[in-house]
Amino acid sequence: MTTTTTTAASVEPEDAVPTARKVRRPKSARAGGQMHGGPVAYIILGVFTIVSLFPLVWTAIAASRDNNRLAQNPPPFVFGSNLFHNLDVAWNDANLGKAFVNTTIVAGTSAATIVFLSTIAGFAFAKLRFRGRGALMLIVIGTMMVPPQLSIIPLYMMVAKLEWTDQLQSVILPSLVSAFGVFFMRQYLIQALPDEIIEAARVDGASSWRVVWHVVFPAARPAMAVLGMLMFVQTWNDFLWPFLVLSQTGNPTVQVAVAGLGRGYTPDQSLIMAGALLGTLPLLLVFAIFGKQIVGGIMQGAVKG
16 A cells, blocks of 8 residues: 655645736737827827928918908918919919929929939949049039039020020939939948849849849839939929029929919919919829828838848
């Protein structure tokens, strides 16, 4: 007969046995979970949104009123009944139909060329080794520090000598390159394009242009989308140089055409606001269509970097 003896020391009380407690984390802290801001964050975002939209909304309100009401104090803060009438008058008086076509040609050509050339130059400065690379990059950055107003007089003399005044090429050609674009693409490609991929393409026998087309362009696509959007908006909103070389009755851009609205002894502010509203709507439409892709490109570039 076998007896089993149990000592008091071998049996531990239940309170002494540690139990593993499962710590529940909030959804925002879990992997892959979506983070949500608190009420303070939403209030701050709401205030910034209202402040950002107020100039556009007030432009639409001013375009819906007449000049006499805009001259009164306080100014109107509700919509009137003259919006579509003022838009129609501004469209016809300023010849905005032709101005939109001209501005689309100028902005589209400049943005596409800047993106193409900046990507190639940025790749050269970021990944290629050649003599004087650092000095040339400093020169490119140095051109960004020169005020563009300093080049207006020699540039106008050159355009006048070529007899390009009141022609679109006088606006397109000076804006085909951008020092900011070269610097922007260089900084992106330094992080987003590993050297091993370029070396692997070289081992496979790819030429320099094949590497650019099949390796650099796909890797730089997010930054190219952002740069293209920035350059398109900048060229669309450019006023000083087009105002000097283009006429309001010949080949105006949108900004030049809008500048001719409401002229007279008493400028018609409602027509000016209507023209400004028409000139802004295409940019809002472009960002509404491609904004998600552009923001996604920025985030994709951040993850790659």
